[in-house]
Amino acid sequence: MKTCPRCDSSLDDEARYCVDCGAPQTEDAAEELDEYVQRQAQQVAAESGGTGGGGGGDFGNAGNAESDGGGSGFVPTEQLTDREQLWRRGCYVFGYGTIVVALTLVPQVGAFPLILGGIAILPPIRRLTAEPLGSPLKREVMAGLYAVFALLGVALLVLL
Template sequence: MKSCPRCEASIDESARFCSQCGAPQNEAAAEELDQYVQRQAKQVAARSGGGGTSEGGNGESGDITAADIFGVAAEELTEREQLWRRGSYVVGYATIVIALTQITNPGAWFLLLGGIAILPPTRRLLGLPVGGTFKREAMAGLYAVFVILGVALFFV
């Protein structure tokens, strides 16, 4: 028996794919997998309106796509949007870390909520039920409210 180069699981000599991780074991299997993935991508694109969606999602079909959850690719964002997204991650995760270091204080819970609220995936996931994403400004306002409440509780 040979082992899979990806996960090192024992596999049969004639196996085309690993039974543990699904990795192709030869060039023919890799090509077949690549063609399958391309066909699936075309089907998903056709069902979602024929192309990449904007950060607001398609809003028309009611189907949730990966772009709705994870957002558009970084190449499709403007420089300003990329800067906003990076800044949101930095501020959000920094706030979460600060909150976790002070978790015994009641104000830390508001800081934790604020840090989670400013993260871009949260903004998109909260907006799915209403068919889009929440505005960046709305989430920044929510972040500010939570941080002000948290800081006020730190000093009370």
Template sequence: MPSCPRCDAPTDDGDRYCAECGAPQTEDAAEELDEYVQRQAQQVAGGGGGGEGGGDSGGGDGFADMADLNDREQLWRRGCYVVGYGTIVIALSIGKISSIPLILAGIAILPPIRRLTARPLGSSLKREVMAGLYAIFALIGVALYVLL
């Protein structure tokens, strides 16, 4: 009975991988494993890419997983989450009527809003539009806070 060259566990003649350590037992299995590892390394290294200049990238609905986005788009999304949730927390701590526009501002800049508005509008909002909505609602909220 043959054994695994890596761990010396007994294997059958038809086994492609060792049941104990997972080492490939045939040349085809070794090539398959090597191709899989190379694909995973490309994904980790950012081989999925993404568009420059603020456009959407990825799947058919205009959205991609975070792993498929370039560094600039990932930074934009993370910043939007921080600013959006931070604005909402500040608005909730104010507790006045001026907090309503601030809550709307925080919601307007959150990245999931792009996906939610894509179907009724026909396409997703560009990030410049999101930032503009945020600025308008935030200015209204701050003005109401100062005036009231």
């Protein structure tokens, strides 16, 4: 009988993996495990970042965090469609533009909802809120939050 180099458990001589810790015991088993891990990583990457349609904040497709479909992975800009890249850029322009305008009005009460609205539509906020909420907010929800805060801010600026 041989022992596992990782956990010192007793193993059969022909064992490919340790029954206690799962460590591969032969070169073939180690290569098999590496291939399995690579396949799993590719599958997870494909599920979280590559397939499906729909849109959301700053992620690409339905199966990932920036899409309407949910998910939690980040998709590089190169993998986004033109429509999704346009949406992302628009969110940044409106978000930061609203924040800059609101900062010039800071002493007024209406500036604070405008700042919140600008922050709400920024694409990174979807990633930050995805973990505590369980999934990222959809594109429409982010735009709705922006609209509510912006309208509230403008109303307060006009009325006060």
